[in-house]
Amino acid sequence: MNKLDTLFANLWQDYINITPSAHKIHDLLGMHGEIVNDHIALRTFNLEKVNLDKISAHFTNLGYEEKGQYTFEQKKLRAKHFEHPEANRPKVFISELLVEEFSEQLQATVKSMVDQIDTAAVAAEGFVYSGVHWQISSEQYDALLQESEYAAWMAAWGFRANHFTVSSNHLDALNQLVDINDTLKNAGFELNTSGGEIKGGEEVLLAQSSTMADQVAVKFSDIERVIPSCFYEFAQRYPMSNGQLYQGFVAASADKIFESTNARKLDS
Numbered sequence: 484m485n486k487l488d489t490l491f492a493n494l495w496q497d498y499i500n501i502t503p504s505a506h507k508i509h510d511l512l513g514m515h516g517e518i519v520n521d522h523i524a525l526r527t528f529n530l531e532k533v534n535l536d537k538i539s540a541h542f543t544n545l546g547y548e549e550k551g552q553y554t555f556e557q558k559k560l561r562a563k564h565f566e567h568p569e570a571n572r573p574k575v576f577i578s579e580l581l582v583e584e585f586s587e588q589l590q591a592t593v594k595s596m597v598d599q600i601d602t603a604a605v606a607a608e609g610f611v612y613s614g615v616h617w618q619i620s621s622e623q624y625d626a627l628l629q630e631s632e633y634a635a636w637m638a639a640w641g642f643r644a645n646h647f648t649v650s651s652n653h654l655d656a657l658n659q660l661v662d663i664n665d666t667l668k669n670a671g672f673e674l675n676t677s678g679g680e681i682k683g684g685e686e687v688l689l690a691q692s693s694t695m696a697d698q699v700a701v702k703f704s705d706i707e708r709v710i711p712s713c714f715y716e717f718a719q720r721y722p723m724s725n726g727q728l729y730q731g732f733v734a735a736s737a738d739k740i741f742e743s744t745n746a747r748k749l750d751s
């Protein structure tokens with residue numbers, strides 16, 4: 484395997500370890516055609532040591548190129564997406580939390596987490612699926628959750644792919660997003676309904692849906708608790724006027740996809 488194949492194999496293995504539903508869905512949809520990943524996504528903080536550029540370097544070093552930029556004012560995030568010149572390489576969507584726009588308390592918690600990372604680790608191979616590098620209590624997690632679901636998710640899960648995305652365009656027998664959604668719902672999987680089951684559509688050249696994140700036990704410094712881990716996404720791309728499939732993202736849809744790792748409104 485070349486370096487990129489190895490990197491994505493490791494990201495996938497880490498992801499399915501904490502996202503058992505993704506493994507099941509991969510097998511289920513795999514019966515309808517070849518599973519090609521449209522993209523993966525990673526999260527980070529905009530603090531110098533681990534900012535978006537530090538994460539993206541792991542991909543640009545292997546040939547990825549920066550393509551699009553996105554801002555999420557309400558969630559206080561910025562993001563970029565990267566593409567590889569080779570066909571069928573997954574795109575990479577990386578976002579960073581604008582830490583300075585939050586309370587002193589959140590800033591202090593995040594800074595103390597990032598301070599615990601060994602500086603040399605950030606550029607080392609495997610950092611992008613290395614998880615957490617810090618101790619955090621369940622109380623700190625709850626305090627972060629009050630201000631930012633994203634900050635709390637990062638505190639609990641750290642550096643890793645928070646989702647993989649199946650390209651519906653490559654699933655011969657199931658190439659319409661609505662049919663994928665029906666297949667998943669019939670099999671008992673819960674979809675993210677924020678902004679509707681399907682976000683976007685042909686008018687923005689990209690339709691997206693996703694599961695709600697799995698619920699997985701995490702050991703905080705004080706107690707163990709079951710919280711949302713990662714989710715699976717499904718994307719259908721439409722051709723532009725030149726006949727090529729649109730390759731970008733849609734900020735209004737992405738804003739809702741982020742919420743796939745939110746706590747459920749009702750306990751189930």
Ligand code: OOG
Nearest residue numbers: 524576732736737740741
């Ligand atoms: C990224 C959410 C955005 C998309 O495809 O629009 C996204 C995240 O949850 O970290 O993946």
Ligand code: NI
Nearest residue numbers: 524648716740
């Ligand atoms: Ni996505």
